[in-house]
Amino acid sequence: GQQVMQIPQYQHVQEGEDFTTYCNSSTTLSNIQWYKQRPGGHPVFLIQLVKSGEVKKQKRLTFQFGEAKKNSSLHITATQTTDVGTYFCAGLRDGTASKLTFGTGTRLQVTL
Amino acid sequence: SAVISQKPSRDICQRGTSLTIQCQVDSQVTMMFWYRQQPGQSLTLIATANQGSEATYESGFVIDKFPISRPNLTFSTLTVSNMSPEDSSIYLCSAQAWASYEQYFGPGTRLTVT
Numbered sequence: 001g002q003q004v005m006q007i008p009q010y011q012h013v014q015e016g017e018d019f020t021t022y023c024n025s026s027t028t029l030s031n032i033q034w035y036k037q038r039p040g041g042h043p044v045f046l047i048q049l050v051k052s053g054e055v056k057k058q059k060r061l062t063f064q065f066g067e068a069k070k071n072s073s074l075h076i077t078a079t080q081t082t083d084v085g086t087y088f089c090a091g092l093r094d095g096t097a098s099k100l101t102f103g104t105g106t107r108l109q110v111t112l
Numbered sequence: 113s114a115v116i117s118q119k120p121s122r123d124i125c126q127r128g129t130s131l132t133i134q135c136q137v138d139s140q141v142t143m144m145f146w147y148r149q150q151p152g153q154s155l156t157l158i159a160t161a162n163q164g165s166e167a168t169y170e171s172g173f174v175i176d177k178f179p180i181s182r183p184n185l186t187f188s189t190l191t192v193s194n195m196s197p198e199d200s201s202i203y204l205c206s207a208q209a210w211a212s213y214e215q216y217f218g219p220g221t222r223l224t225v226t
Contacts, residue, residue, distance in 0.1 A: 001171070031213055042204060042217040043155065088154065092213055098143050099170075100215065102155040 002027045004091050004103040012109040019079050021106035023072040023089035031092040032065055032072045033100065038085040046074075079110045114139050114207050116218035124224045125195055132191045133221045135205035140185040143208040145215065146178070148201045155204065161188040195225045 003026045013019055023032070031050050035043040047056055049065035049072065056063045062075045072089055086107045090100040115138040125131050135144065144161040159180055160168040167180035182188040192199050202222050206215040 033214060042220050043215075045214045045216065048212070048214055098208055098213055099145075099157060099160065100213075101157075105154050107152075 002091070002093060002101045004089060004101050006087075006089060006103040006106050008106055009104065010107045010109070012111070013079050015081060015110050015112050016078050019076040019083070019108055021074050021087050021089075021108075023074075023091075023103050025070045025091045025101075027091075027093055028069050029091040030069070030094045032069075033090045033092070034063060034072075034074055035088045035090060035102075036085050037088065037105075041085075043088060076108075079108070081110050081112065083108060084110050114141055114209065114216045116205060116207055116216055118205060118218035118221050120221055121219065122222040122224075124226060127196050127225055129195055130191055130193045131195065131223060132189050133203055133205070135188045135190070135218055137186045137207045137216075140210075141207035142185075142210060144182060144188045145206045145208070146180060146188070146190045147204045147206065149204060149220070150201050158190070158203075161190075161205075192223065195223075197225045199223065200225045 006023050033048045034046040036046055037043045047063050052069050053067045054065040060077045064073045086105045088105045089103040117136045119134045146158040147155040149155045157170050158173045161180050161182040163182045177193055179191045202220045204217050204220045206217045208215050
């Protein structure tokens, strides 16, 4: 079945440093989404990418969808303690009736 | 966006019993889903709750163990039947927005089976 892997599994940064998580799918995706889950919380939708090579920005967050639509990345510039949490990518395949396959997640810890 | 509530938020149950989790959305949605998440792990899709018809289950999940109802466009239930300690997990429901594939999640139900 489809697999979506993320690296790194965990990253610890000092506040102000940059952070990037990478997402790789075993199959081509029609759509990729990113979610953030704070400790003890539930996943919260961040963004959706649909087009090959698409880049979207939300303040300090930059999201990219690969040209082959099998990988994606999330980059955070100048991390803050409020960025702490686990970031999941989730891929949607054509013909899967809206079912998302969640990536393995990257847990981000930010310290002062 | 949609606001989703789940009941109960947590429960401790004895093995062999069943628990029904309720999921309420504040607006009509197209698709509703049920996930399971072990602490520190990713989300695993259990099933898609279809309005007016039987749920669609993912590999490894069966209706006898996880019966699901969806009587209307804003409500769904998931029952965890004949529970064992391996069923201890967080159960999340989600709803898909109209004209989009983004999903909104409920706060989750933390289930512990002793």
